[in-house]
Amino acid sequence: MLRTLRFSFARPCSPSGFVARTSHAATDTSSTRSHFVPTIVSRSLSTTSVEGQRTQLNRSYLYVPAASERMLQKSLVTKSDVIIYDLEDSVPPTKTDKEGARERLAQFLQTASKTELPHPDRIAVRLNSTNTPFFEDDLAAALQIPSIRTLVLPKVHSVHDLHHVSRVIRSHSQFKSTRDPTEQPLRIVASIESARALVNLGTIAGWQSEFGPSLRVSLSALLFAAEDYCADTSIIRTKSRQELLYTRSQIAITAKAFGLDAVDMVCVNYKDLDYLKEECEDGRRLGFNGKQAIHPTQVEIIQSTFVPTEQEIIRAARIVKGMEQAHGAQKGAIGLELEGGGKEMIDAPMLLQAENTVRIAKAAGLPIPDVQ
Numbered sequence: 465m466l467r468t469l470r471f472s473f474a475r476p477c478s479p480s481g482f483v484a485r486t487s488h489a490a491t492d493t494s495s496t497r498s499h500f501v502p503t504i505v506s507r508s509l510s511t512t513s514v515e516g517q518r519t520q521l522n523r524s525y526l527y528v529p530a531a532s533e534r535m536l537q538k539s540l541v542t543k544s545d546v547i548i549y550d551l552e553d554s555v556p557p558t559k560t561d562k563e564g565a566r567e568r569l570a571q572f573l574q575t576a577s578k579t580e581l582p583h584p585d586r587i588a589v590r591l592n593s594t595n596t597p598f599f600e601d602d603l604a605a606a607l608q609i610p611s612i613r614t615l616v617l618p619k620v621h622s623v624h625d626l627h628h629v630s631r632v633i634r635s636h637s638q639f640k641s642t643r644d645p646t647e648q649p650l651r652i653v654a655s656i657e658s659a660r661a662l663v664n665l666g667t668i669a670g671w672q673s674e675f676g677p678s679l680r681v682s683l684s685a686l687l688f689a690a691e692d693y694c695a696d697t698s699i700i701r702t703k704s705r706q707e708l709l710y711t712r713s714q715i716a717i718t719a720k721a722f723g724l725d726a727v728d729m730v731c732v733n734y735k736d737l738d739y740l741k742e743e744c745e746d747g748r749r750l751g752f753n754g755k756q757a758i759h760p761t762q763v764e765i766i767q768s769t770f771v772p773t774e775q776e777i778i779r780a781a782r783i784v785k786g787m788e789q790a791h792g793a794q795k796g797a798i799g800l801e802l803e804g805g806g807k808e809m810i811d812a813p814m815l816l817q818a819e820n821t822v823r824i825a826k827a828a829g830l831p832i833p834d835v836q
Contacts, residue, residue, distance in 0.1 A: 529554035690729035
């Protein structure tokens with residue numbers, strides 16, 4: 465039951481004078497980016513801008529092996545926000561197996577009825593990386609299926625990998641003929657899997673196709689592939705995750721700087737749901753929007769954790785209401801009473817946080833209390 469709400473108005477704090485700047489320190493010296501100036505736009509659900517953002521939450525990213533007909537059929541009933549049909553690691557690296565998985569997935573997506581299939585916004589396909597002999601056939605097959613709107617690109621080490629994908633897409637004449645021009649652009653999720661990728665993170669996140677918006681291809685998220693990253697860097701994984709804190713923080717913050725979603729690593733111990741919950745909470749605190757899943761049992765915990773808690777929603781609603789009253793009284797800040805006594809000074813930055821919390825809660829269908 466909500467307590468009676470009381471506010472006291474406080475003097476607004478003086479501006480801090482802090483100005484956000486994009487760092488160019490970590491760049492791939494072999495890349496040339498003079499042909500465009502990156503524009504930072506609000507595409508992520510965690511940005512502070514409230515207006516004009518999509519309301520779909522992408523919290524769970526469930527991998528489904530394209531080589532398994534049984535798994536493909538089970539994907540029709542999963543509640544995962546995003547379903548990644550996998551042509552890469554879950555398929556043996558032989559030409560026969562890769563071709564079989566590719567054909568099986570194409571048949572599955574093209575023969576199932578629209579009422580059976582997940583909405584296209586939930587469908588993603590993980591291709592084989594650009595340095596494999598399977599990449600171009602994977603991409604060609606994906607471009608022929610209109611319901612595929614997101615491509616997960618593994619082993620993105622530099623912006624050159626994204627430029628290569630863009631050029632191959634442009635070379636496929638059937639791409640535009642299979643796409644509805646009124647739909648969203650084809651989205652690319654860049655998988656960060658190496659030390660080189662981390663050094664080049666800013667240029668990767670700022671990528672735009674050299675062919676401009678007419679190609680209708682854009683980067684939508686950065687995804688952290690922890691196991692590949694550890695293999696590349698000789699980092700030893702522990703349950704504390706301390707050894708990956710720097711890397712995960714860099715990915716989350718860089719994604720937000722460029723208006724992208726940030727997707728946290730897989731919890732490989734898929735039977736330990738308590739540890740999964742802990743890992744989800746940790747990822748959310750770091751600023752990730754969601755998390756990869758390798759088993760359907762992980763989906764519910766991921767989706768219920770990457771949303772505000774009841775206490776966070778109540779606090780956010782109180783802040784929004786209190787600041788509305790403060791602005792009406794020509795005040796810029798309030799003192800918010802705390803449980804157990806004391807007051808917390810609330811001003812514009814905390815209002816932005818509260819509005820973000822309320823927006824995500826609404827998108828998740830969670831109730832917003834009517835505070836007085």
